[in-house]
Amino acid sequence: MSHKQRVVIMGGGYAGVLAALRLASQQVAEITLINARDTFVQRIRLHQQLAGQIPRQYALAKLLRGKNIHRICGTVTQFNPQQKLVSIQLGETQQDIAYDTLIYAAGSVINQAVVPGVRDHAFTLEAASVTQMAARLPQLAQQRGTLFVLGGGLTGIEAATELAETYPGLQITLLTRGMVGEGLSNKGRAYIRQTLAEFGITLIEQTGVQAVQANGVLTETGHLLEADACLWTGGFIPSPLARAAGVLVNAQGQIIIDETLRSVSHPDIFAAGDAGAFAPETGLKMRMACATAMPMGAVAADNAGALLTGKPLQPMNFAYMVQCISLGRRRGLLQFVNADDTPQEKIITGYAGAIAKEMICQYTVVALRLERLLPGSYIVPKGKVAHPALITQPQA
Ligand SMILES: Cc1cc2nc3c(=O)[nH]c(=O)nc-3n(C[C@H](O)[C@H](O)[C@H](O)COP(=O)(O)OP(=O)(O)OC[C@H]3O[C@@H](n4cnc5c(N)ncnc54)[C@H](O)[C@@H]3O)c2cc1C
Structure with a gap:
């Protein structure tokens, strides 16, 4: 007797949870979602947690309730694409589970390996490190301690401003190899600079980090910048x-996928979110973001369902619309972008920007809850239509 097709989803973040909910409503497979924790980590709010705010916790069991999804709280230690087995560490025990189709949505972590000393001497925006640093900051601020935020991308900007707003006593420096907010428009960058200055954050640009040490940051030019704490x-x-x-993965380790999100080397594997990168010939480029993880999760689920029912797979058709950056709780920047994520000169700033960002953050969870109640309700922002020649045919 033939068994119901088994779909294993590895990772219960933005991509994995949406994929699980979306596929469950199709009722075409036995679905297992494996995640290292039993709660859904809102990574996009981790800088708020760093500043002592306590974002609402969502149990995965609750987000998925009423759906026929088998949930395993454990860590995947390896998977074998030949035998189609996933090995999971569950406390002291190891369990192997078999799949017919794998949706790989294991996300990403902050890269600590690029600079010596980060692992030992810097905090990061990972859940465990955030808890440790959040506990240390009130005292550091009271002593008017110095904090270096290393990296001038969106994550560094959000963290530096959130902390400056909460802890005016902290002496914060934002140090970056290039220029702050490089992907933003001129107006957007100018607003970021003005906001950093108004918060009293010192900005050091065009400065690479050679190493992070217990007493501070060693720059590539050999200068030691003393700091009480560093956030990488x-x-x-x-x-x-x-x-x-x-x-088959790219240089970073993301699974290389075709336009339908199937691995180019293993067509029974789909990858979604930070864990997948489109093959260069598709012309599709997605940055690692929640803004792309959710659309990819939806398309991976739709195409996994199509694969199992012999329907044609659909290419990813996605347009960026905005980049949204929080600058503390009272300011934000909504940067309008073209479909390919290049910035327009149109921005919304100030409190309106903060509200817009908060609404986007709330929407991510609302979208998951809606998908559970109203299957198929999540709508992928449409844009570029993929090249039809690259669309993979469904397997018999
Ligand atoms: C502070 C901060 C702010 C951010 N702000 C924004 C923003 O404003 N907008 C935006 O678009 N993006 C933002 N991002 C980026 C965004 O959070 C990520 O791109 C997004 O979380 C990727 O979603 P994902 O589902 O691919 O992976 P993740 O959200 O990383 O989820 C992956 C899941 O897989 C689990 N997992 C991983 N490995 C295993 C394993 N071996 N076994 C079991 N489970 C495993 C993890 O525990 C996790 O639950 C921000 C990130 C940070 C850190």
Whole structure:
């Protein structure tokens, strides 16, 4: 007797949870969602948590309730694409589970390997490190201590401003290799600079970090900048599991996927969110973001369902609309962008920007809850239509 097709979803972040909900409503497969924790981590709010705010917790069981989704709280230690097995560490025990189709949505973590000393001497925006640093900051601020935020991308900007607003006593420096807010428009960058200055944040640009030490930051030019604490925000890196499994990955370790989100080396694997990168010939480029993880989760689920029912797979058709940056709780920047994520000169700033950002953050969870109640309700922002020649045909 043939079994119901088994879909395993690895990772319960923005991409994985949306994929699980979306696929469950199609009722075409037995679905198992594996996640390292039993709660949904709102990564986009971790800088708020760093500043002592306590974002609402969402149990995965609650987000998925009423859906026929088997949930496993454990850590995937490896997977074997030949045998189609996923190995999971559950406390002291190890369990292997089989799949017919794998949706790989294991996300990313802050890349700590690029600069020596980060692992030992810097905090990062990972849940465990955030808890430790959040506990230390009130005292540091009281002593008017010095904090270096390393990295001038959106994550560094959000963290520096959030902390400056909460802890005016902290002496914060934002140090970056290039220029702050490089992907923004001229107006957007100018607003960021003005806001950093108004918060009293010192900005050091065009300065690479050679190493992080216990007493501060050693720059590439050999200067030691003394600091009481450092927060490293220098980029995301995907889980190493796909590379170790022999799936074709790019230099960073993201699974290389075609326009339908199927691995180009293993067509029974879909990748979504930070864990996947489109093959260069697709012409599709997605930055690691919640803004792309959710659309990718939806499309991966739709195409996994199509694969199992012999329907044609649909290419990713996605347009960026905005980049939205919080600058504390009372200011924000809404940067309008073209479909390819290049910035327009149109921005919304100030309290209106803060409200817009807060609404976007809330929407991410609302969208998950709606998808549970109203299957198919999540709408992918449409834009570029992929090249039809690259669309993979469904397997018999
Ligand atoms: C402070 C901060 C602010 C951000 N702000 C924004 C923003 O404003 N807008 C935006 O678009 N993006 C933002 N991002 C980026 C965004 O959070 C990520 O791109 C997004 O979370 C990616 O979603 P994902 O589902 O691919 O992965 P994740 O959200 O990382 O989820 C992956 C899940 O897989 C689980 N997992 C991983 N490995 C294993 C394993 N081996 N076994 C079991 N489970 C595993 C993890 O525990 C996690 O639950 C921000 C990130 C940070 C850190």
